[in-house]
Amino acid sequence: MIRQLTEKDHERCIRFLKQEPSINLFIIGDIEAFGYDTEFQQIWGDFDVNNELRGVLLRFYQNYIPYGTGEFDAKGFAEIMKRDSTIRMISGKTEIVDRFDRYVGDWIEEKRETYFSECRDVHQLDGMEADDVKKASLEDIDRILSFRKKIFNNSAENARESLYQVMSKNAARTFFIEDNHEIVSGASTTAENTISAMVVAVGTLDNYRKKGLATKCMTRLCREVLGEGKVLCLFYDNPEAGKIYKRLGFSDIGKWSMNTIKQPAGLK
Numbered sequence: 001m002i003r004q005l006t007e008k009d010h011e012r013c014i015r016f017l018k019q020e021p022s023i024n025l026f027i028i029g030d031i032e033a034f035g036y037d038t039e040f041q042q043i044w045g046d047f048d049v050n051n052e053l054r055g056v057l058l059r060f061y062q063n064y065i066p067y068g069t070g071e072f073d074a075k076g077f078a079e080i081m082k083r084d085s086t087i088r089m090i091s092g093k094t095e096i097v098d099r100f101d102r103y104v105g106d107w108i109e110e111k112r113e114t115y116f117s118e119c120r121d122v123h124q125l126d127g128m129e130a131d132d133v134k135k136a137s138l139e140d141i142d143r144i145l146s147f148r149k150k151i152f153n154n155s156a157e158n159a160r161e162s163l164y165q166v167m168s169k170n171a172a173r174t175f176f177i178e179d180n181h182e183i184v185s186g187a188s189t190t191a192e193n194t195i196s197a198m199v200v201a202v203g204t205l206d207n208y209r210k211k212g213l214a215t216k217c218m219t220r221l222c223r224e225v226l227g228e229g230k231v232l233c234l235f236y237d238n239p240e241a242g243k244i245y246k247r248l249g250f251s252d253i254g255k256w257s258m259n260t261i262k263q264p265a266g267l268k
């Protein structure tokens with residue numbers, strides 16, 4: 001049985017998700033930051049015949065993340081997603097997302113599979129310099145978005161609202177290096193929660209590459225977040241980037257898929 005979750009379900013929902021806390025950091029982080037019933041976020045649970053939770057589906061704006069164990073109701077979760085004509089992406093642990101192919105395969109415009117890694121130990125960062133790295137504030141949001149657009153062509157219509165929401169809730173932070181007030185290299189977290197954080201948007205402008213700037217940003221980020229006792233996670237598909245992350249102490253623990261939905265979403 002699938003139903004929308006509420007604050008009354010919080011304890012057992014989090015207990016269920018903490019079976020794989022790193023894999024579920026997006027869901028855990030968004031629940032801790034925004035709760036169970038906002039305009040831009042909803043959470044559903046799938047329960048077995050004994051009323052035990054066996055699956056969770058998160059909607060954050062137009063993005064959906066499913067998670068489940070055993071024979072959770074993937075078809076039922078797919079029906080919920082079909083009712084949302086604004087859906088843009090389905091992402092999550094690859095073996096979970098793959099179970100939706102039979103229900104949503106004809107919606108998918110692009111499939112991307114990445115490595116999922118985590119870092120728990122700050123000691124590998126000893127001796128690395130990061131003195132010229134700055135930490136962003138809410139006043140830097142427009143500069144951050146401008147930098148990301150140049151690097152990643154990231155121009156989602158709700159990007160500013162979304163970044164403001166997570167930064168103001170202390171669920172995201174950004175470290176950067178600037179030149180003439182322009183961000184030229186940066187690294188960020190998102191979906192931060194009490195136990196973990198996801199590293200995103202690591203990059204450097206073309207004219208500033210091969211100088212170790214992104215590594216400096218990552219070093220400062222890792223020191224601060226790991227120093228708070230949290231686990232850092234990230235996904236990557238570039239082998240060269242993977243080498244850098246592993247030098248910083250990250251190790252692969254699985255795979256993460258991001259399936260982009262065709263637009264407009266013809267989910268009839």
